Amino acid sequence: MASSYGKILKDGLVTENPIFRQVLGICSALAVTNLVTNTLYMGFGVTFTTALTSFTIALLRNYIPVRIRMIVQVIIIAVYVMVVEILIKALAPDVHRFIGPYVGLIITNCIIMGRAEAFASQNKPLPSLVDGLANGLGYTSVLVAIAVIREIMSFGTVLGYKLPALDLWWHPWTIMVMPPGAFFMLAILTWMARARLVKEVK
Amino acid sequence: MNKKSPAYVLAFMAAICLVFGAAIAVVNYATLGLLAKNEALHRNTVWCRAFLLPVAGNAAEDYQRAVDENLVPLTLQDAAGEIKGYRRITPGHEAVGFLVGGLGFWDRIEAAIVLTPDLREVINLQFMDQKETPGLGARVTEEWFTDQFKGRIVDWDGPADARLIVGPAPNPQAANRVDGITGATQTSMALARFLNSELNRIRALLPAALATAAAAPATAGESTLPQEP
Numbered sequence: 001m002a003s004s005y006g007k008i009l010k011d012g013l014v015t016e017n018p019i020f021r022q023v024l025g026i027c028s029a030l031a032v033t034n035l036v037t038n039t040l041y042m043g044f045g046v047t048f049t050t051a052l053t054s055f056t057i058a059l060l061r062n063y064i065p066v067r068i069r070m071i072v073q074v075i076i077i078a079v080y081v082m083v084v085e086i087l088i089k090a091l092a093p094d095v096h097r098f099i100g101p102y103v104g105l106i107i108t109n110c111i112i113m114g115r116a117e118a119f120a121s122q123n124k125p126l127p128s129l130v131d132g133l134a135n136g137l138g139y140t141s142v143l144v145a146i147a148v149i150r151e152i153m154s155f156g157t158v159l160g161y162k163l164p165a166l167d168l169w170w171h172p173w174t175i176m177v178m179p180p181g182a183f184f185m186l187a188i189l190t191w192m193a194r195a196r197l198v199k200e201v202k
Numbered sequence: 203m204n205k206k207s208p209a210y211v212l213a214f215m216a217a218i219c220l221v222f223g224a225a226i227a228v229v230n231y232a233t234l235g236l237l238a239k240n241e242a243l244h245r246n247t248v249w250c251r252a253f254l255l256p257v258a259g260n261a262a263e264d265y266q267r268a269v270d271e272n273l274v275p276l277t278l279q280d281a282a283g284e285i286k287g288y289r290r291i292t293p294g295h296e297a298v299g300f301l302v303g304g305l306g307f308w309d310r311i312e313a314a315i316v317l318t319p320d321l322r323e324v325i326n327l328q329f330m331d332q333k334e335t336p337g338l339g340a341r342v343t344e345e346w347f348t349d350q351f352k353g354r355i356v357d358w359d360g361p362a363d364a365r366l367i368v369g370p371a372p373n374p375q376a377a378n379r380v381d382g383i384t385g386a387t388q389t390s391m392a393l394a395r396f397l398n399s400e401l402n403r404i405r406a407l408l409p410a411a412l413a414t415a416a417a418a419p420a421t422a423g424e425s426t427l428p429q430e431p
Contacts, residue, residue, distance in 0.1 A: 034336050065211045072218055079222040083229050090233040093240040098336060154337050174385045177337030 005130050012134020019142040019186075020193045024110040029143055030182040031102050036159050038099045039147035040140075041092060045084040045103055047136025050112045053077050054120035054132030061121050073116045074107070081106045111135055142193075146185045150176045242266070245330065249273065252299055252314040252328040253290050273299075276415060278407035285404060289319070289415070297325050298412075300404055304396025307388040309333040311342075315397065317356070319412070321405055324366070327351040339389030350380035356401060365401045368394035 018024045025046065032042045056076050057064070064072050085103045089096045096103070106112070115135050120128040151157055153176040156166045163170065175181045203210045239262060246265035250257050257268045273288035276298065287300035299316035312330040317323060327348050334340045341347060355377040356365050364371075368390045369382030382390030 038336070063205075063214065065205050065214060067206070068211055068215065071215070075218055075222060079226055082226050086229050086233050086237075090236040090240065093244060097331070097333075098340075101333070174338070177335065177385075 005127065008127060008130050009134045012131060012136075013138045013141065017138040017142065017193070018111045018114070018135050019139055020190050022111070022114065024114055025139050026186070028102055028105065028109060029139075029146065029186055030179050032099055033143050033147040033182050033185075034150050034154060034177050035098070036144060036147045036151050037095060039143045041088055041095050042099055042102060042106075043136070043140025043143055045081070045088065045106050046109060046111065046139055047133060048084055049077060049080040049106055049109075050115055050136040050139075051129050051132035052080050053112050054115050054128040055125050056080075057116045057120040058123055058125040058128035064121075069121065070113075070117075073113055077112050077116075078107050111139055142189065145189060146182060149185055150181055154181070248314050248328045248330050249288060249299065252316045252326050253288070253297060254316075254326055255290075274415075276300075276411060278404060278411050280403060280407055282403065285400065285407070287314075289412075290316075298408065299325075300400070301330060302396060302400035302404075303331075304392060304399065306332060306334050306392045307339050307386070308335070311389075311393065311396070313393075313397075315351075315400075317404075321358070321401070321408065322356060324351045324354040324356065334386065334389050339383070339386040341383050341386065342389060342393060347380075347383065354378055354380060358405070362402055363395070363398050365398045366394065368397070 012018070016022060019026065019029060028042060028046070032038045053073070053076050057073060060072070081104065084106065085096075085100070088103060089100070112132075115128075115132055119131045123131070148158060151159075152163065153173040155172070156163055156170040173181075176185075203213075243262040243265060246262070246269050249255075250265050250268050253273065255268045255272050258264045269288075272290055272292050274291055276287050276289045278285040278287070278300070285300050285302065287298065290297040290299070296319050297316050298319055298321075299314055301312060301314055303310055303312040305311075309332075311332040311334070313332075314328050314330055316325040316327070318325060329343045329348070332340060332342060334342065351366075354366060357376075357378040358365065360378070365378065367376060367379040369387070371379045373379070
């Protein structure tokens, strides 16, 4: 049985952060973090899918045959991802034009199935919902941190708004737009987080 | 029922597929109208910008009205397929525009190119769809880049692959040349490649299409999108 909701939230956001600690969901962390807006929509998609998938699997956990549990999990994840894709396409078509291919790939995001297997299949629906939410937000927070740095270095903007006195200090740093820029930022942030924020379990 | 029995497994899978399949169908059906409206708005916006049409406001209806009142659908056809577009018949602003496309660095790029009816001068170029690298190839959609095409003179006397030049050229001041994008050489080259290829097709097909259109003149305002390309 899961412990308190506060601990579940803290685990997902910091202590067991899916990117820093579990090293899951790295592909999309590299792909969509060149603009903060794209990252926020991707974060919404992953958080929505992780939370609702965990909730649904926890709800059905006593009925799902063990032999086909992973097939069932994939079906549930795919359904929620399709819902997210339809919603983004309908509500933010311009964003969908940029991140559309990556939204479909949320299905393969290891965080979602990881939480379904590790937590939701053994816990009640509400703690599972909180766990999915916490892990989704933990993933989003890291991606947004990377995206803010990359967008500033690449374009001199945050959420499309130009930073003050841009001409005086800013020069476009092309490598930050490309996937290697995300590799560098991810590695630096992971190092900082593991060194400073996360207490190593001895 | 025993959860391990094949009958239970089959029944469970069937139920899951039925319930979740129905859920997706409901969400899809509920957003169909919005998706169609978004797509129509995007296309109308691109065509209005490409033809430099006056638009009364920012609402979808304003863009639709601008297209309906100023443009008449025009389709070119050859063995390679169709090139869909419009002609503007507003007196003093006559123009033809076509949706051209080709493979970019990552995926297909589609652009609306608008020219004078004699195909001598580019009036404007706007991108309908592209999936190039944000910050690099995707900068083709930025105004500074597309504005370069305004007033470019198509070189019909030169090589077939240099009607328009994107990037470096022996004569940097050439009237048919625009600057490429630093860091997006492949996108710039791909753009030049498909623009030139499609311009050659358009030149071969347009006279017959205009002759047909003249024989059965259409009036702007009678066009009913979604006949749009």
